[in-house]
Amino acid sequence: MDLFLETFFSWQIISEAWPILWQGLQATLMLSVLVVPLGVAGGIILATLSTVRNPWVKWPLRAWVDTFRALPPLVLLVFIFAGLPFIGLDVGAWGAVAIGFFLNTGAYYGEILRAGIESVPRGQIEAARSTGLTRGQTMAHVVLPQAVRNVLPDLISNTLEVVKLTSIASVVALPELLFQARQAQSVTYNATPIMAAAVAYFILLWPLVRLLSRLENRQLAGRR
Amino acid sequence: MTGSGRAPIVEARAIHKHFGHLHVLKGVDLAVAEKELVFLIGPSGSGKSTLLRCLNRLEDPSSGSVVVDGIDMLDPRTDINKARQRIGMVFQSFNLYPHMTALGNVALALRKVQGMGRAEAEAKARAALDRVHLADRADHYPLQLSGGQQQRVAIARAIALEPRVMLFDEPTSALDPELVGGVLAVMRELREDGMTMVVVSHEMGFAKAAADRVVFMSDGAIIEEGIPSEIFTNPSHERTRAFISQIERH
Numbered sequence: 001m002d003l004f005l006e007t008f009f010s011w012q013i014i015s016e017a018w019p020i021l022w023q024g025l026q027a028t029l030m031l032s033v034l035v036v037p038l039g040v041a042g043g044i045i046l047a048t049l050s051t052v053r054n055p056w057v058k059w060p061l062r063a064w065v066d067t068f069r070a071l072p073p074l075v076l077l078v079f080i081f082a083g084l085p086f087i088g089l090d091v092g093a094w095g096a097v098a099i100g101f102f103l104n105t106g107a108y109y110g111e112i113l114r115a116g117i118e119s120v121p122r123g124q125i126e127a128a129r130s131t132g133l134t135r136g137q138t139m140a141h142v143v144l145p146q147a148v149r150n151v152l153p154d155l156i157s158n159t160l161e162v163v164k165l166t167s168i169a170s171v172v173a174l175p176e177l178l179f180q181a182r183q184a185q186s187v188t189y190n191a192t193p194i195m196a197a198a199v200a201y202f203i204l205l206w207p208l209v210r211l212l213s214r215l216e217n218r219q220l221a222g223r224r
Numbered sequence: 225m226t227g228s229g230r231a232p233i234v235e236a237r238a239i240h241k242h243f244g245h246l247h248v249l250k251g252v253d254l255a256v257a258e259k260e261l262v263f264l265i266g267p268s269g270s271g272k273s274t275l276l277r278c279l280n281r282l283e284d285p286s287s288g289s290v291v292v293d294g295i296d297m298l299d300p301r302t303d304i305n306k307a308r309q310r311i312g313m314v315f316q317s318f319n320l321y322p323h324m325t326a327l328g329n330v331a332l333a334l335r336k337v338q339g340m341g342r343a344e345a346e347a348k349a350r351a352a353l354d355r356v357h358l359a360d361r362a363d364h365y366p367l368q369l370s371g372g373q374q375q376r377v378a379i380a381r382a383i384a385l386e387p388r389v390m391l392f393d394e395p396t397s398a399l400d401p402e403l404v405g406g407v408l409a410v411m412r413e414l415r416e417d418g419m420t421m422v423v424v425s426h427e428m429g430f431a432k433a434a435a436d437r438v439v440f441m442s443d444g445a446i447i448e449e450g451i452p453s454e455i456f457t458n459p460s461h462e463r464t465r466a467f468i469s470q471i472e473r474h
Binding site: 121123124126127128129130131132133134137141142145146149 | 280282305306308309311312313315317319320321322323332333336337378381382385
């Protein structure tokens with residue numbers, strides 16, 4: 001038992017590894033703050049385009065979304081980071097992460113928002129257009145606010161996944177939380193830093209998880 | 225043909241509309257004079273709602289012409305969003321924005337389309353809500369209002385833009401019977417204020433009391449038209465007679 005505690009929950013190790021872990025936590029927070037809005041923005045663009053019926057928009061869009069949902073995000077990230085320099089574009093680690101998440105996460109947010117947009121009754125759009133609102137204004141002021149509300153649990157759920165997925169930034173040597181924890185682990189020969197990282201993730205995400213389950217309960221109640 | 229010989233403010237000519245293989249409007253002509261109230265009646269599927277929706281181009285006619293207040297609605301150079309401000313529309317299912325208050329519903333187009341500041345738009349929206357006797361409900365959300373109140377807010381949303389013509393697409397069909405009166409009363413006041421109105425509805429009592437002209441449609445064509453007393457009591461066409469006797473039984 002002592003060995004178990006010593007290996008997984010050593011206070012001494014935590015206090016030694018803390019500066020490294022803290023750096024990692026900061027990087028993970030920064031990554032999340034960068035990547036989630038980028039993904040949402042990409043999603044809004046894709047979902048808005050999905051309302052266009054023109055086949056010259058529709059089919060390329062379909063191919064785009066399918067590609068970036070099917071491609072493993074890790075592969076995509078390596079591809080951008082290691083591949084783009086060959087065509088003369090060196091975007092750096094942060095740039096690669098930003099582009100990769102914009103593509104991958106945007107495709108997921110886009111599909112969620114598309115479902116939300118389709119859940120808004122057609123009469124809403126007709127009413128808005130009949131008062132002279134443009135297509136874009138109708139989208140921004142009438143359709144999207146209702147669409148987001150209708151799929152809020154799915155958006156939050158996806159956001160949880162995205163925050164956890166930021167750990168793949170370690171493959172392009174970005175010192176995010178899990179990367180730093182593994183560094184600390186390999187230096188200390190002790191698993192405590194990994195456990196500390198897990199606790200940090202939990203503290204970071206638990207409020208969102210609670211919010212999600214409250215929203216889901218409310219939606220179930222509303223459906224009755 | 226118009227009811228009074230005044231120059232028409234709405235003039236639709238030879239309107240055809242196809243939905244795939246379905247030919248729902250087969251060359252319809254409709255002219256509405258300023259301050260006229262025209263009732264469109266007919267069996268379901270006769271094309272009356274489609275005709276109404278062609279007037280503000282919620283539907284694009286397959287062929288024909290629509291001129292409203294001197295604007296060629298089908299000309300690709302026409303700014304349709306600008307033109308639509310002159311044509312208010314009220315829908316069967318109200319279509320209020322559920323995430324906005326009554327005031328927000330009415331003020332949205334004032335702000336975004338007519339470019340008013342918040343204070344100005346809200347003052348104007350309150351005045352419009354006052355005209356439909358709902359000034360005290362300005363801060364209620366649609367779900368907190370009865371169907372009749374929702375429809376009156378929808379009317380306020382349309383008239384706040386000061387349209388030249390109002391289109392009503394079965395405005396009372398989704399309402400419980402006891403709520404119909406309030407909506408019709410508002411429509412009658414609009415009429416008394418001189419609003420030009422085209423109404424798709426089966427409210428015969430209202431048509432008899434307020435309409436200048438009743439147009440009977442069937443199978444995508446206008447069968448006959450005339451003043452209400454003539455159409456309701458002495459229709460010249462067999463199909464009109466059958467339809468009138470059918471709805472009067474209800």
